[in-house]
Amino acid sequence: MLGRVLVVDDEKNITFVVQAMLERAGFEAIVFNDSVEALDALAVEDVDAIVTDLYMPGPGGMEILEFCHKNHPQVPVVIITAYATVESAVSALKQGAFDFVTKPFDQTDLLNVVQKAVATHRQRQKEPIIYFSQSDQKGVNSSSVSSVENLSGSISSMIGSSIQMQEIFKVISKIAHSPSTVLVWGESGTGKELVAFEIHRNSGRENKPFVKINCAAIPATLIESELFGFEKGAFTGAVASKPGRFELAHEGTLFLDEVGEMPLEMQVKLLRILQEQEFERVGGVHTIKVDVRIITATNKDLESEVKLGRFREDLFYRLNVVPIYLPPLRDRKEDIDLLVRYFLLQFNQKLKKGITGLTPETLNALKSHSWPGNIRQLENVLERMILMCDGTILTAEDLPEEFSAWITQKTPEASLEPASLKQIVRKQTQSLERDLIEKALEETRGNVTRTAEKLGLSRKGLQLKMKELGLKRQFE
Ligand SMILES: Nc1ncnc2c1ncn2[C@@H]1O[C@H](COP(=O)(O)OP(=O)(O)OP(=O)(O)O)[C@@H](O)[C@H]1O
Ligand SMILES: [Mg+2]
Incomplete structure (x- = not known):
């Protein structure tokens, strides 16, 4: 059995087809035509993925999604919806749905999505996940915050536990x-x-x-x-x-x-x-x-x-x-934990997303970065990650390109086929060079001539290096 999938749709025709398709493909399908019964089952069943219709009598797909977020944040939820409601499906994605499929759907499309969802769930289970729930606001808003303002207030608070x-x-x-x-x-x-x-x-x-x-x-x-x-x-x-x-x-x-x-x-x-x-x-x-x-x-x-x-x-x-x-x-890396937690809450609100946490691997990557642009850079990186994340949990794959050296070494694919020592050294060197150049650019506010002087390179040499590393000047 490849995985257990819970399917809920008020239309029996649909559940019938989906069940047959999933079972043929080697999945176990638990099927419901009543969303209340599905929610009851979810309280006790362990499943690898959920496929749910968006509109149903009683609780709909969004309620199912919300329930899963609270109770099984690792389980991906796939939404099925009619063409006319693609907009609501998009908003479901923003709330953290794994993916959506429009009705009438192509069976292979749905199967592909379910396969991906189940694989994601299996992967997530291998890694413990650090969850940031809304109730963490209280935790954050303690002595580590200098102001009394609440976290969602328009005025930002200063965070720091270091x-x-x-x-x-x-x-x-x-x-x-x-x-x-x-x-x-x-x-x-x-x-x-x-x-x-x-x-x-x-x-x-x-x-x-x-x-x-x-x-x-x-x-x-x-x-x-x-x-x-x-x-x-x-x-x-x-x-x-x-x-x-x-x-x-x-x-x-x-x-x-x-x-x-x-x-x-x-x-x-x-x-x-x-x-x-x-x-x-x-x-x-x-x-x-x-x-x-x-x-x-x-x-x-x-x-x-x-x-x-x-x-x-x-x-x-x-x-x-x-x-x-x-x-x-970089001299107070202990703050990164709390800052990440804080920005997650902020950007979930601002971008209407439902990210519930991140993998320890991702947090480690964030903690080992040198952050030449300091908290502003961390804030921008997290905003981009949260915006682009399709699921509910930030994983190493959501990290931006500058972390690519890190990701290549850590992903399971890479460990199956170990990179040569030369490749690893090259990646590491590039990442170091990138950090140094970014930092120098920050310090000179993007002035290439002065950055080159600082780094002991010719202007042309620096430009070539920047091109090779895909660095752009991004300053006022
Ligand atoms: N301790 C902190 N807690 C929460 N957010 C922070 C903290 N420090 C900085 N930030 C956020 O990081 C961003 C940059 O902060 P700020 O503009 O105060 O930096 P700065 O030192 O004035 O930078 P610059 O020298 O480039 O003007 C802001 O969005 C700010 O809200
Ligand atoms: Mg400033």
């Missing part, structure tokens, strides 16, 4: 209420902006504005008017007066992102406002006083920028009153 993150949560709660300037630093994607916002939310200023300005995104010539505002006629094009970000942030928080990119002449002006909390609009004569909490962030090492003469020393000390360093994800 000692480093626990320390950061402590610092945030200690300093949030003070007016002191904070400098958050760390690699790209480590959560600097999230830290800034967490401080604001716990500062007592949370009902006042949180205003952000990205110093790298605004041309040097415009930073001053963006920060301080301008009066009508201050320059060509200033047809009306406009308040700057400092005024907009009055009584709230101003977040100066990528402060390391601020031109030197602006640094002087910033220093003055930090010392006096007052300024004039561009072209204005009135002095404006504001009460603003300043939080800055950078992915540069400002101390070396100071040594190189690119950042004013006095401003650095002024900003660095409370330094918060966010370590890269």
